[in-house]
Amino acid sequence: MLEIKNLSVEVDRRPVLKNINLKIEKGEVMVLFGPNGSGKSSLIKAIMGFSGYKVTRGEIILNGKNVKKLTMDERAKLGSGIMFQHPPEVRGVQLKQISEYLCKDKMKIETLAKELSLEKHLERDINLSFSGGEIKRSELFQLVLQAADILFLDEPESGVDIENISIMGKVLDEYLSGKEKSALIITHTGYILDYIRAGKGCLLIDGELWCSGRNPKEMFEEIKKDGYEHCRECHGKI
Amino acid sequence: MEKFDFNEKDAELVASSGMDLSESARSASFLQEDSVVLFSRSLQEGVEIMRMEDALEKVPSAKKYYGEAFKELDKTCPENTEGGYFIRIKKGCEVEFPIQACLFLKGRAFKQRVRNMVVVEEGAKAHIITGCASSGSAEESFHLGVSEFYVKKGAYLNFTMIHSWKEDVSVRPMSAALVGPGASFVSNYVCLKPVREIVMYPTAVLAGENARASFNSLILSHPGTLQDIGSRVIFKEKNTQAEIVSRAVSLGGKVVARGDLRAQAKNVKAHLECRGLVISEEGTIHAVPELETNYRDVDLSHEAAIGKIRKEEIEYLTSRGMTEEEAQSIIIRGFMDVDILALPEMLKDEMKKLEEKTLKGSF
Numbered sequence A: 001m002l003e004i005k006n007l008s009v010e011v012d013r014r015p016v017l018k019n020i021n022l023k024i025e026k027g028e029v030m031v032l033f034g035p036n037g038s039g040k041s042s043l044i045k046a047i048m049g050f051s052g053y054k055v056t057r058g059e060i061i062l063n064g065k066n067v068k069k070l071t072m073d074e075r076a077k078l079g080s081g082i083m084f085q086h087p088p089e090v091r092g093v094q095l096k097q098i099s100e101y102l103c104k105d106k107m108k109i110e111t112l113a114k115e116l117s118l119e120k121h122l123e124r125d126i127n128l129s130f131s132g133g134e135i136k137r138s139e140l141f142q143l144v145l146q147a148a149d150i151l152f153l154d155e156p157e158s159g160v161d162i163e164n165i166s167i168m169g170k171v172l173d174e175y176l177s178g179k180e181k182s183a184l185i186i187t188h189t190g191y192i193l194d195y196i197r198a199g200k201g202c203l204l205i206d207g208e209l210w211c212s213g214r215n216p217k218e219m220f221e222e223i224k225k226d227g228y229e230h231c232r233e234c235h236g237k238i
Numbered sequence B: 001m002e003k004f005d006f007n008e009k010d011a012e013l014v015a016s017s018g019m020d021l022s023e024s025a026r027s028a029s030f031l032q033e034d035s036v037v038l039f040s041r042s043l044q045e046g047v048e049i050m051r052m053e054d055a056l057e058k059v060p061s062a063k064k065y066y067g068e069a070f071k072e073l074d075k076t077c078p079e080n081t082e083g084g085y086f087i088r089i090k091k092g093c094e095v096e097f098p099i100q101a102c103l104f105l106k107g108r109a110f111k112q113r114v115r116n117m118v119v120v121e122e123g124a125k126a127h128i129i130t131g132c133a134s135s136g137s138a139e140e141s142f143h144l145g146v147s148e149f150y151v152k153k154g155a156y157l158n159f160t161m162i163h164s165w166k167e168d169v170s171v172r173p174m175s176a177a178l179v180g181p182g183a184s185f186v187s188n189y190v191c192l193k194p195v196r197e198i199v200m201y202p203t204a205v206l207a208g209e210n211a212r213a214s215f216n217s218l219i220l221s222h223p224g225t226l227q228d229i230g231s232r233v234i235f236k237e238k239n240t241q242a243e244i245v246s247r248a249v250s251l252g253g254k255v256v257a258r259g260d261l262r263a264q265a266k267n268v269k270a271h272l273e274c275r276g277l278v279i280s281e282e283g284t285i286h287a288v289p290e291l292e293t294n295y296r297d298v299d300l301s302h303e304a305a306i307g308k309i310r311k312e313e314i315e316y317l318t319s320r321g322m323t324e325e326e327a328q329s330i331i332i333r334g335f336m337d338v339d340i341l342a343l344p345e346m347l348k349d350e351m352k353k354l355e356e357k358t359l360k361g362s363f
């Protein structure tokens, strides 16, 4: 589904990702841990092709295709979908318009909007004065409508209350449980792991990827216990 | 409307300025081509509509008011006009369906000079939708429109003007409104098609207590064009209010978006809002908001914001699969929001469709 080989990325001529290797199979859910500023968001932005994230080395293969020459919309059409950590407000464009662009089935839009308590938000300008939790629900809403093959979820549960995490977790679990879709999930709190089966984990520290493929729940427990400082010292030797 | 034969293209152009040739859901219609009035009739009791020259002969108030609004502004009007409409809504008459008028330019290098007048008598209420359009044959043509509005005590006039010109036509509208006590004048202006040059500064004089005015405009500027468009409100009496709202998008042309609020009485409240979006490197938008008063207890404010579409917004949409062009287009359409116009539901839907049709292929 996704294969990343020897990927290095620069932002403002500063290296933020160094020689990353990562593979996510179809139906697989990978969790990405890492301290603030370690490069997690940058990794998914580079995969999507955001401007400012310059690939200086390596390859990104999405659904069997090298994305190097592809624009962002082409990458999205190839099956990748991103949940933004901090999405921008888009004045004048309503959530409904994007929804109807992503999905022609109006019933599905309606049902899912209801499930995620977003019925009223459909008529609103996208992200404009949305609360933190509403933003996350609206992002998930769009990805499910997009029917993306691989989801890049940037902290899906941050700022979301317990009840809504459970609602989002349910929607996400249902989406992923068919084993047709894959995901790369960034999380600090680990709450989302209570709702979905994540097979593997990995860890980004200072732009380098470690521990790829380990059991994510075990990894999370260790991080909780010893902190990322311990990871820095260990350098993936476990 | 039967009597004349428009070719298909011209009929479409006339429709693009808001004219409904079927007259369904219209109270009265007026159509002038170059200097000839092709059609003029009222379907509603209490509404008079006719050629200006006829009105000056037949209708006492036409003669009485002629030029009065411009005198109020110390302005002289160009003479030698031919045609134009006179519309009068009689005292207390509330007109449900819009009254429509269209001034069509057809002749090559023709100089159309029209004189319009709208009188809304005491307590009357009406919506007027007027369009100006030019045929493909109207090369290097010119339009001068002199319009005056009299909104009497407690009356309401909602006046919408759609300009549908082309790149080699120059336009000079002149307009003044006198708004009486407790009366409201709403002016909506829409110009989405190319035009060589438009210079206009329509002005409303709030000449009675509790009078209100609002000017709303949507302007799309095409490469190589100049639109110098302002709205001015002069507050001559106390407790008057006004609002000026404009949205301009430059695809490469120059827009000067002016707004002027002059409070000459106590307890005036008014706001001016101008937002601009510059799409092309060649485009410019110049916002000139002006506020002026000698009184302390007035509340005048303005906000102006001009910028380009932020890259993050485009990327947000392209990350969902839209192409950059699609993303830009949906953002521009959202910016050119028909909802800023104060239109009744019926006309709002028409306007949305019209805008959609006009914008298609514009960018």
Ligand SMILES: Nc1ncnc2c1ncn2[C@@H]1O[C@H](COP(=O)(O)OP(=O)(O)OP(=O)(O)O)[C@@H](O)[C@H]1O
Pocket (backbone or CB within 6 Å): A011, A012, A016, A034, A035, A036, A037, A038, A039, A040, A041, A042, A043, A052, A085
């Ligand atoms: N567009 C950008 N412009 C400038 N610097 C950037 C940009 N994007 C990322 N960076 C920098 O790159 C580094 C990695 O940032 P990134 O957002 O990828 O971290 P992260 O792992 O997602 O952190 P967090 O857990 O806080 O979200 C940081 O130092 C950040 O400031």
Ligand SMILES: [Mg+2]
Pocket (backbone or CB within 6 Å): A040, A041, A042, A085, A154
């Ligand atoms: Mg991040």
